[in-house]
Amino acid sequence: MPFDPTIAAIRFGMGLSPTIAPPNSVADMLGILAGPDTIAAEVPIPTYTDVYPSPLDYRQATRGLRQAQGTDAEEAADQHRRQVREDGHELLLTHVRSEMTRAAHTQDGFRERLTRFWADHFTARPTKGIDRHLVSPYIEEAIRPNVTGRFSDMLVAVVGSPMMIWFLDQHQSMGPNSQAARGGNRGLNENLAREILELHTLGVGGAYQQIDVRELAKLLTGVSASADQGGYFRPSHAEPGAERVLGIEYGGGEPSIEDVNAGLRGIAMHPDTARHLARKLVVHFIAPTPDADLVEAMATRYLENGGILMGMYEVMLAHEAAWAIGALKVKQPFDFIASSVRALGVSREDIFASERSFIRGAVQRPMTVMGQTWQRPVGPDGWPEEEENWITPQGMAGRITWSMQVPGRLLDRLPDPREFVFTALGPTPPEAVVFAANAAETVSDGVGLVLASAAFQRR
Numbered sequence: 001m002p003f004d005p006t007i008a009a010i011r012f013g014m015g016l017s018p019t020i021a022p023p024n025s026v027a028d029m030l031g032i033l034a035g036p037d038t039i040a041a042e043v044p045i046p047t048y049t050d051v052y053p054s055p056l057d058y059r060q061a062t063r064g065l066r067q068a069q070g071t072d073a074e075e076a077a078d079q080h081r082r083q084v085r086e087d088g089h090e091l092l093l094t095h096v097r098s099e100m101t102r103a104a105h106t107q108d109g110f111r112e113r114l115t116r117f118w119a120d121h122f123t124a125r126p127t128k129g130i131d132r133h134l135v136s137p138y139i140e141e142a143i144r145p146n147v148t149g150r151f152s153d154m155l156v157a158v159v160g161s162p163m164m165i166w167f168l169d170q171h172q173s174m175g176p177n178s179q180a181a182r183g184g185n186r187g188l189n190e191n192l193a194r195e196i197l198e199l200h201t202l203g204v205g206g207a208y209q210q211i212d213v214r215e216l217a218k219l220l221t222g223v224s225a226s227a228d229q230g231g232y233f234r235p236s237h238a239e240p241g242a243e244r245v246l247g248i249e250y251g252g253g254e255p256s257i258e259d260v261n262a263g264l265r266g267i268a269m270h271p272d273t274a275r276h277l278a279r280k281l282v283v284h285f286i287a288p289t290p291d292a293d294l295v296e297a298m299a300t301r302y303l304e305n306g307g308i309l310m311g312m313y314e315v316m317l318a319h320e321a322a323w324a325i326g327a328l329k330v331k332q333p334f335d336f337i338a339s340s341v342r343a344l345g346v347s348r349e350d351i352f353a354s355e356r357s358f359i360r361g362a363v364q365r366p367m368t369v370m371g372q373t374w375q376r377p378v379g380p381d382g383w384p385e386e387e388e389n390w391i392t393p394q395g396m397a398g399r400i401t402w403s404m405q406v407p408g409r410l411l412d413r414l415p416d417p418r419e420f421v422f423t424a425l426g427p428t429p430p431e432a433v434v435f436a437a438n439a440a441e442t443v444s445d446g447v448g449l450v451l452a453s454a455a456f457q458r459r
Contacts (some may be wrong), residue, residue, distance in 0.1 A: 004323055006426030011327070011459045012285060012317070013109020015339030018415070018423045020107055026317045032108045033148060034310065039106040040144065043098050043348075047141035048134060048161060048230070051091070053084045055162070055227035058130045085130065092133035093359050096374065099136065100363065101351045103338035114147045114313075115139065116334075117284050118154065120382035122200060124163040125375075131163070135375040138163040151277065151307045152268035155200065156261050159192070162225035168192040168380065175221040175239025188239075193217035195380050201267045203276030212245050219243040219263045222255050233257040246270060269307055274299035278312060283385050286321055287328045294319045327458035330387040333370035335459075336399060337363060340451050343424040346410050362406050369398035391457075403451035408444050417446025430455050 008029060009015060009022035016022060023029045046052070053061075061081040068077035106112050119139045126132045142161045146154035158164050165171050173189035174180045181187065193216035197208045222238030225231045238255030248266050251259035267273060278298035282290035294316065301311040316322055331339060341351070354362075364374050371390060377383050407414055414420075421429050421437040433453045440446030450456060 002323060006428075007323055007325075009109060010339075010426070011322075011329070012113060014103045014106060014112050014335070015109070015342045016424060016426060017104075017342045018345040020105070020342075023110075026314075029110050029317060030310070030314060033111055033114075033313070035108075037108075037111065037144070039102045039108060039112075040140075043101045043105075045095060045098050045136050045140045048137040048163065049141060051134060051137040053088050053091075053130075055130065055134075057084055058088075059227040088130060088133045090356075093356055095133060095136035096359050096363055097352050097354065099334075100338055100341060101348050103335075104342040104346060104351065105348055110313075111147065113285070113335075115144050117281070118147055119143045120377070121280065122154070122158045122164070123377050123380050123382040124158075124161070124167045125377065125380075126163075127166050131166070132375075134163060146309075148310050149308065150268075151273075151302075151309055152265040155196075155264050155268050158200075159196070159220070159223065159260070159264060160231040160257075162231050164192070165223060165225040165231060168195060170220060171224045171226075173217065173221055173223075174237040175218055177241075178221060178239055179236040180234070181237075188214070188217050188221065190214060190217040192223075193220055196264070196267065199381055201276065202270055202272040203279075206272040206276065207270070208246060208272075215243040215245045216263065216267075219245060219250055219260055222257070223260055233260075269303065271299065271303060274302040274307075278302065281312060281316060282321075285316065285329070286324075288385065288387070291319070291321045294321055327455075329385075329459050330390045330457055331459055332383060332390060333367045333372040333395075333398075334374075336370070336457065337366065337402065339456075340403070340407070340424075341410065343420070343451075344407055344410060344415070344447075350410070358409070362402075362409065366398055366402045366406070369401075370395045371398075399457065400448075400452045404445070404448035407447050407451065414443045414447050417443060417450060420447055421450045424450050425453075425455055 003026055005022035005024060006016065012029065013022070023032070061084045065074070065077040065081045068074045103112050122143060124135065124138055126135060138161055142157040143154060146157060168191040169189050170192040172186060173192070174184070174186055176187055190213055194213050196216065197206065197213060198204055202208050218239040222233050222235055224234045224237065233256070235255040240255070242249045242252035243263070245263055246267065250263040250266070275295060278295045279290055281298065282295055297319070298312045298315045301315045305311045367374055371392065371394070372383060415423065417437040417440055421434055425433065430453070433450060433455055436449045436453070437446045440449055
């Protein structure tokens with residue numbers, strides 16, 4: 001099948017827009033992706049390292065309140081602590097606005113989709129209420145800068161991030177023979193090691209055994225995090241000696257983060273890792289049952305060029321399966337809302353000016369009804385790909401309700417549905433949707449019918 005701009009925008013991007021032209025070729029898509037991250041510069045999100053309030057800000061506010069208890073300064077300290085919490089809540093809503101703006105106004109939709117794909121691949125949920133606004137900064141620091149580079153760099157960045165360390169309790173792990181373990185009651189925690197092998201690299205069924213999980217867990221000892229230092233390495237918690245993971249020995253000298261990173265880079269280049277990543281990309285972007293030859297070709301390119309992800313993307317986009325007409329994937333709830341906002345042409349200013357109640361009522365709560373609570377997947381394996389998880393009675397009711405009620409709150413004047421059907425679905429929408437758009441009794445109904453149509457739910 002030949003390249004198709006509409007498929008490029010919908011299947012590999014954030015959807016069609018009345019003001020932004022779709023890509024005109026695979027080379028155009030890859031060229032933009034290889035260039036600067038323009039929308040991130042225009043709509044900044046702080047990195048984990050730079051974010052306010054940080055875990056340290058919370059700790060200092062709590063410490064200040066504790067020290068002020070029983071004194072004249074207690075009320076002010078309590079108010080300061082409350083304000084820090086409120087600042088965190090408000091920043092979470094700002095992140096929702098920023099990510100919606102990026103999705104609705106980027107000219108590089110493929111980068112937005114890739115960032116969301118890899119963020120889901122490396123799911124890290126907040127472990128307590130004060131961390132809820134830190135997922136976007138984690139993605140901004142560990143994921144986004146690496147979506148076009150080497151997968152191993154992303155893996156190293158993720159494993160060193162406090163969000164992942166705390167999520168999988170890595171900070172509680174210590175080598176059985178480490179200095180810290182002597183006389184203590186804590187021991188080795190295998191959570192992070194198991195998820196690295198099972199979810200992040202080789203995948204379920206990959207060529208690893210329980211002994212590899214345990215050896216990798218030992219290698220990871222010393223990887224920790226604190227509010228004061230962020231992600232850091234604690235030699236006192238590291239297991240002495242070398243560890244043998246997937247047949248390769250790492251470490252053996254003085255415990256070092258370099259040994260950990262060498263192990264991660266080695267695992268990243270395992271052939272099973274290449275196939276696991278290739279398969280996940282194809283399943284996410286193209287079809288639930290991936291073309292075996294395409295997966296193998298992507299994995300081969302990955303291994304040939306040192307794990308640089310751009311090579312896999314090039315192979316995927318060059319394959320005829322990428323441009324097949326059938327839309328076999330369902331938009332996840334955020335993508336459905338974001339592509340609707342994009343198709344409606346809602347301005348950046350209006351997205352950012354939206355009130356807190358609107359963000360919650362038009363984005364966060366509807367997403368939950370549709371089955372995707374904002375940045376809170378159930379487990380470390382992220383959001384499911386299977387459409388039966390998204391096309392449910394409750395989920396469809398949520399999508400239809402959103403389509404019929406929210407656009408009128410987003411725009412003072414809705415587009416003519418007879419034109420909007422082509423704006424949202426491209427030059428050849430299904431005849432049934434065109435008929436519905438033309439036959440609707442009101443403009444609002446017509447726009448809603450287009451957004452609620454099966455054609456708009458799929459990519």
